[in-house]
Amino acid sequence: MLKLRGGRTLYYGKGDVLSYRTFASPLAVSAIPESTYTGCSNVIFAHNIKFSVSGESLLPSFTEGDNALVVATDSMKNFILRQTAEYEGNTTEGLLAFISEKFLERYPHLDAVEISADRIPFDAVVVSGGEGGFAPSEVVYRRSRNEHGSATMKWQRIGDSTELVFHESALSHIQLIKVHGSSFFGFVRDEYTTLPESFDRPLFIFLSISWTYEDASNAINGDRGRYVPAEQVHDIAHTVFHEANTPSIQHLIYKMGHRILKLFPQLAEVRFESNNRTWETVVEPAAPDSAGVYTEPRPPYGFQGFTMTRDDLQEQRSET
Ligand SMILES: O=c1[nH]c(=O)c2[nH]c(=O)[nH]c2[nH]1
Incomplete structure (x- = not known):
């Protein structure tokens, strides 16, 4: 204020x-x-x-x-x-x-x-x-x-x-689960580490995405044909989560942001806040697509934040 x-x-x-x-x-x-x-x-x-x-x-x-x-x-x-x-x-x-x-x-x-x-x-x-x-x-x-x-x-x-x-502009309270096709390994292992490496985990995330236009008139006036609807941002998040086998939530949100900025040149910036709400495994599945049983994770939860601007598109990284 x-x-x-x-x-x-x-x-x-x-x-x-x-x-x-x-x-x-x-x-x-x-x-x-x-x-x-x-x-x-x-x-x-x-x-x-x-x-x-x-x-x-x-x-x-x-x-x-x-x-x-x-x-x-x-x-x-x-x-x-x-x-x-x-x-x-x-x-x-x-x-x-x-x-x-x-x-x-x-x-x-x-x-x-x-x-x-x-x-x-x-x-x-x-x-x-x-x-x-x-x-x-x-x-x-x-x-x-x-x-x-x-x-x-x-x-x-x-x-x-x-x-x-x-x-x-923003889209909050997204909750997405990918039942397999995510991993988390290679992190620091020292005297404080108890978490096992995971090569195929069910990943449940809470996600909020917000974005700012280069020129706010494109948000204010939908008839200019450059409006960015929250529904499409949502669908981009779904698609990237579906397609990518990611090594962490950190990299997953980077990939989402990259795709959003690439598809919408009218945006100056996109920001993410995510929570890791991965279910606790009770009965480990014998194979990725066989029966497993999970329960709500115990607190505390992990979180990530990331801001991306158009400069991130210039940097040569392995993105689509
Ligand atoms: O995607 C993740 N990123 C982390 O930084 C992290 N830390 C952790 O315990 N689990 C996870 N998962």
Whole structure:
């Protein structure tokens, strides 16, 4: 959040603003080899939004209890919901940009806005078309609990204009298991090592991926044809995990990042956070594709973080 004069941070806002907009503009994206996703009807364009504001003018509300310039968080919620009806675009980032700009225009005494949203996914149910075929319904949708995209933006008033000072799009809470075809060996062995080397382990990972565009307009305006949908990022992660026999999670996320940056030249950076949640083996399978029994791993868990930029594509490494 914005730092005031003297380095102080000050903000307030509203969380869990649930906004179920219907019939937003459809989004179309280019196909990539790793995914069947080519866009979204946006018949249900739903979000859980978190919104906060900051500004020098708000200092007396904290120090003196003077509410004269306080926009009630209840009014913020109303502003977000009503402005969502006016949004003509087709991306989460576009909606956040629209709300932020309108808010700073309406309340000129405020200096900065931080806004983030989780897309609430609804999938069309598949219904019988009557002649033996099946097709997605255009009116009935099923609330999905699956992973979904999200975005965060920070906007700041600078002179007469409003500038985007931070933006990030993300896909969190991915959980993927590969039953065999992963290894972990060759690590440091010393007096503290008890972990055996593994040449074919079942690998269960938790994963969060976030990305930043070179030019945020490609996220804000889906009609420029350069939007990066979380659904395709997800499918790239699936494909790389499926294809690669990796020696560690560290190298697996590097390979995912490499593929994402290669497929989407409009991205400047991609970031990963992963957890190792590999199941504990109870009954070892006799062969890779025979019966094994596993149970939830005991804490603690391992984790990895990695940030990649376009410079990583220049370096000659054995990637596809
Ligand atoms: O992919 C892995 N990376 C590690 O750094 C590590 N450490 C560990 O105990 N298991 C694993 N697995």
